[in-house]
Amino acid sequence: MSQAPVARLQNVTKRIGGRTIIDRVSLDVYPGEVFGFLGPNGSGKTTTIRMMVGLMSLTSGDISIGGHSVRTEYPRAAEQVGAIVENPEMYKFLTGYQNLVHFARMNSSVTKERIDEVVKLVGLSGRIHDKVKKYSLGMRQRLGVAQAVMHRPKLLILDEPTNGLDPAGIRELRDYLRQLAREEGISVFVSSHLLSEMELMCDRVAILQKGQIIDIRSIRGQAGEAVQQTEEALFDVDRPEAALGALQGEWSGYVADGRLVLSADRNAIAEANRRLVEAGIRVYGIRAKTKSLEDQFLEVTGSETND
Numbered sequence: 555m556s557q558a559p560v561a562r563l564q565n566v567t568k569r570i571g572g573r574t575i576i577d578r579v580s581l582d583v584y585p586g587e588v589f590g591f592l593g594p595n596g597s598g599k600t601t602t603i604r605m606m607v608g609l610m611s612l613t614s615g616d617i618s619i620g621g622h623s624v625r626t627e628y629p630r631a632a633e634q635v636g637a638i639v640e641n642p643e644m645y646k647f648l649t650g651y652q653n654l655v656h657f658a659r660m661n662s663s664v665t666k667e668r669i670d671e672v673v674k675l676v677g678l679s680g681r682i683h684d685k686v687k688k689y690s691l692g693m694r695q696r697l698g699v700a701q702a703v704m705h706r707p708k709l710l711i712l713d714e715p716t717n718g719l720d721p722a723g724i725r726e727l728r729d730y731l732r733q734l735a736r737e738e739g740i741s742v743f744v745s746s747h748l749l750s751e752m753e754l755m756c757d758r759v760a761i762l763q764k765g766q767i768i769d770i771r772s773i774r775g776q777a778g779e780a781v782q783q784t785e786e787a788l789f790d791v792d793r794p795e796a797a798l799g800a801l802q803g804e805w806s807g808y809v810a811d812g813r814l815v816l817s818a819d820r821n822a823i824a825e826a827n828r829r830l831v832e833a834g835i836r837v838y839g840i841r842a843k844t845k846s847l848e849d850q851f852l853e854v855t856g857s858e859t860n861d
């Protein structure tokens with residue numbers, strides 16, 4: 555991506571009591587993307603987020619937000635961030651709206667019009683005058699996000715926002731985060747230990763294990779479509795052995811249960827199909843077996859947690 559990153563972590567390291575909790579973590583978050591920070595319990599997600607929002611100092615390395623270092627220009631970096639770390643503090647006996655007005659008093663740039671705008675952005679217009687104690691978890695979450703983006707930050711940081719939400723709630727969260735990205739140009743940095751949730755929400759995901767980034771990958775392409783990570787393709791053909799022979803040398807494959815099995819991504823499947831047809835093989839069907847992010851995650855991390 556050619557745009558300047560909204561957040562840049564460079565060799566971020568945190569040592570506590572002689573133990574390295576975060577070890578040279580580097581990543582960039584770009585404008586408008588939903589970036590997932592995925593790792594098992596105890597891998598260091600919350601510690602990293604605390605450093606990003608200035609709740610904890612760095613041992614070495616640097617974090618810049620909107621081009622400002624949290625080490626040397628903290629107030630300017632902090633202006634660019636909205637965050638929900640731990641549970642959002644809301645007054646349950648007040649309405650959602652009264653809560654927002656209360657928090658807006660702490661920031662002179664937030665007008666009444668802006669409050670109305672953020673309420674609409676998170677889809678709370680119909681219920682904003684209800685007391686918070688009547689809100690579902692998902693609605694409290696929305697109110698927390700509304701509060702966090704009132705001052706128009708460039709980056710919204712959410713620590714485990716999907717905790718307790720059902721799959722429909724997670725999709726809704728994704729939808730309004732996307733809306734925020736589109737309408738306000740906000741980038742979102744979101745942590746989770748659950749892959750299935752990250753797959754629903756994020757454009758890219760960094761995988762953290764024992765304080766180190768072990769992988770960063772795209773889940774969605776630029777147009778928002780899911781990136782296909784095909785592992786294998788099964789070709790139903792009239793002469794599987796001949797088909798394998800026709801592709802020999804360029805694809806790795808084998809014949810099983812009368813079918814030709816190839817290791818291939820989407821483009822390679824299309825190309826292999828063309829070759830087979832050219833070689834006079836009849837292709838009755840092709841089935842692509844995609845590897846889920848979960849399979850990939852377990853491959854790189856194993857299934858154990860870090861604690």
Ligand SMILES: Nc1ncnc2c1ncn2[C@@H]1O[C@H](COP(=O)(O)OP(=O)(O)OP(=O)(O)O)[C@@H](O)[C@H]1O
Nearest residue numbers: 570575593594595596597598599600601602747861
């Ligand atoms: N202040 C501290 N002093 C000592 N160790 C700490 C401190 N804060 C965190 N740790 C340790 O650092 C590691 C990472 O903790 P952290 O809370 O960042 O992980 P996490 O990925 O957010 O996990 P979880 O999802 O369980 O919160 C853990 O082993 C934790 O025990």
